[in-house]
Amino acid sequence: METQTIRETDITLHERVAFGATCEVYKASWRSPNGEELKVAAKKIPIRGDTELTEQLNIEVNILSRVNHRNVIKYYGHAVTPTHVIIVTEFASKGSLFDYLKKQKSLPAKLLRKWAVEAARGIQHLKNLQIVHRDIKSPNFLITEDNTLKVCDFGISKDAEATQSTQSDKGTMSWLAPEVYMEGKLSPKADVYSLGIVLWELCTCEKPFKGMMPQHVMFKVSSERYRPEISTDCPLQLKMLIEECWQQDRRKRPGIDEVVSRLERFGVYLCILFFDVDLTCNVLIFFLYFMFIIFFMTPPIHHVRSLLDCNWSMICWVHLIVT
Ligand SMILES: Nc1ncnc2c1ncn2[C@@H]1O[C@H](COP(=O)(O)OP(=O)(O)O)[C@@H](O)[C@H]1O
Ligand SMILES: [Mg+2]
Numbered sequence: 001m002e003t004q005t006i007r008e009t010d011i012t013l014h015e016r017v018a019f020g021a022t023c024e025v026y027k028a029s030w031r032s033p034n035g036e037e038l039k040v041a042a043k044k045i046p047i048r049g050d051t052e053l054t055e056q057l058n059i060e061v062n063i064l065s066r067v068n069h070r071n072v073i074k075y076y077g078h079a080v081t082p083t084h085v086i087i088v089t090e091f092a093s094k095g096s097l098f099d100y101l102k103k104q105k106s107l108p109a110k111l112l113r114k115w116a117v118e119a120a121r122g123i124q125h126l127k128n129l130q131i132v133h134r135d136i137k138s139p140n141f142l143i144t145e146d147n148t149l150k151v152c153d154f155g156i157s158k159d160a161e162a163t164q165s166t167q168s169d170k171g172t173m174s175w176l177a178p179e180v181y182m183e184g185k186l187s188p189k190a191d192v193y194s195l196g197i198v199l200w201e202l203c204t205c206e207k208p209f210k211g212m213m214p215q216h217v218m219f220k221v222s223s224e225r226y227r228p229e230i231s232t233d234c235p236l237q238l239k240m241l242i243e244e245c246w247q248q249d250r251r252k253r254p255g256i257d258e259v260v261s262r263l264e265r266f267g268v269y270l271c272i273l274f275f276d277v278d279l280t281c282n283v284l285i286f287f288l289y290f291m292f293i294i295f296f297m298t299p300p301i302h303h304v305r306s307l308l309d310c311n312w313s314m315i316c317w318v319h320l321i322v323t
Helices: 051-066 098-101 108-129 180-185 188-204 215-223 236-247 256-265 267-272 277-309 311-323
Strands: 011-019 024-031 037-046 077-081 084-089 141-143 149-151
Touching: 051 077, 051 084, 077 180, 098 141, 098 188, 108 141, 108 149, 108 188, 108 215, 108 256, 180 188, 188 236, 188 256, 236 256
Parallel strands: none
Antiparallel strands: 011 024, 024 037, 037 084, 077 084, 141 149
């Protein structure tokens, strides 16, 4: 797919929703080619004649134009002005996952499960396109109006063939795999490590390595294999997966396909352990219904049985189908 250049005059900026590291993000409207007025996000990045920045922006829009998945932010196009590049994407009205988690004590089990799977699926889609995100962290996951989690910010992403990382493009320390800053080694397994930290955030609603300086995190993680503490409330299977994802040796980390299928599989288990309200209600209703059948429906069944004089299991089946 081609990167899509759009006219600056078709974009109307409204309120600013965030300051990024090198940009400002606005809620905006964009008049699309078919005349439709869309609610979008506009990421406004100043170009200061910096060739590395311009090159990276090209990579960012190039990657955005290739992705197409419900767990990756949707790209509409970009406008180039003499002073700025404005990247236009779908608007995620509930902001970043990081900001959302800051306001929570814990997540309902259903939401934890949903977002864990969605985060992993977004990264899986990137891996399928041979893209290493390299800056997977909760501030780079966005939540849309319908509570869907989407990965964003391809500011330092690279094609998977690029196996070396440079000084200037290192992601945020708390989420970064140690081999990236120690040896400059880059692979899809670096994203799996960062996902492990994001899964931990979903479980705890806390900031990883809170209160620690980046250099301290770097030293402790790489030399002492230090990791955030996983609370005892965390279901065992999820705890094990998180620990595998943030293994020091990247070869011991599971691939993203395995992470997705394991998260999908133990979703129900998670719900039960966290006493998910919906699920508990369903189980209770089913139980009451079962008791109702046992106590009130059994005599008629006997009655029908004697009338028809047919086989007991067949009557049970008919009864089940009818009810
Ligand atoms: N599409 C969007 N909808 C809503 N908020 C967004 C959107 N894109 C970015 N943001 C907000 O802006 C912040 C920074 O955006 P990001 O693309 O990560 O820029 P940076 O490269 O500076 O980190 C995000 O953490 C989020 O809070
Ligand atoms: Mg970002």
